[in-house]
Amino acid sequence: MDTFTELFGTSPLIWAILGAEAAFWILLFGGLAVRYLLRNRRLSTIMLIGVPVVDLLLLTFTAVDLAGGVEPNFSHLIATIYLGFTIAFGHSLITKTDAWFAHRFADGPAPAKKPKSGPAYVRAAWLEWRRVALAVGIAVVGLLAMQVMVGWAVPSSFAEANEDVIWSMALRLLLIAGIWLVAGPVYATVFKSTPATDTTQRVSPASDTLSNHR
Template sequence: MGNFLSANPLVLLIAACELGFWVLLVLGLAARYLLRARVLSTVLLLLVPVLDLVLVSASIIDVAGGSAPGLTHGLAAVYLGFTVAFGHSMIRWADRRFAHRFAGGPPPPAPPKYGPERVAHEWREWGKAALATVIALAVIAVTALVAGTAVPAPLDWFGDPMWNWGGRLAAIALIWFVGWPLRVSIAPPRRPATTHR
């Protein structure tokens, strides 16, 4: 394991960015709700996207310096895609819980279970996954361009260490689409009928 990490410093950077995301999030919300330091909170939360820029820059610099695009470069692209697409909603999710716990805010709303609200919710969540996939694929393509490597045909993605991530994401997005937004659009869950005595 030690050899793997030393041979792939991007793995350490990805882990550091993930840890940094949660540390900045908790510190930012603690500053807002425990210290009542709104400016400090805003600064800390604005630093979260900086981690994404550091990671993608390091990945691009690595291949520009002669490293062959590989597994870790694809993973860096996936991480960037998901933090950009889901990061804001994750921060909002945590913010509502901090506000409820420490500032007397209302209980966080539960995701809708029935009707058009459920359909809209599933489409929104899948839209984030689709955005994450597009961003990751774009970063992978830029990485390949910088490295001077050819972009394989989509059916060949699974045979390439970096583009393999693109194939995985496309498969996940397709399964997510069929299993959630498409399914609930065809047959929206209905609220159980209440019986009156």
């Protein structure tokens, strides 16, 4: 608990982030359970609409906290990154979870398996990176907005930026996006664009004919 306090301070924002995360999964699984188990589509829709509302509330809470004169700390950075992630990946998570619920409880089709190679794999890798880029973009914009609220200042050097809590996080996020680009879609395009060959042992016609005579 002491380490937690040292890392995030005593700001209630970190608890708001944890509450938003819990609310996300409760509304998601609860809404889908209501839809497929209780067959109440209207209530389910209302609960799922609550997912982006939670993000809006967290964004408002973060802005109010900064407007109150609180110096930006790690909890504000986490809040910004969390918002970027949920906005970029939230719809995809809801869609995949919905497909699983429909298959498990409503005789829906089985969710498609993620391809391991080939053009479909490359497309999936690029789509995933675009979501990462969107999440990073939203987070960086949020960080810059945070910088404006506390007083706009552009570091004069990389070393100075690395010492600033806001600019250093923005640089790290951009670095993560760059590494993900190379290790994800670029790697997939270069090394995984060809579909995997079928290594299943095939029986030759002669062997098949021989086995039929036995």
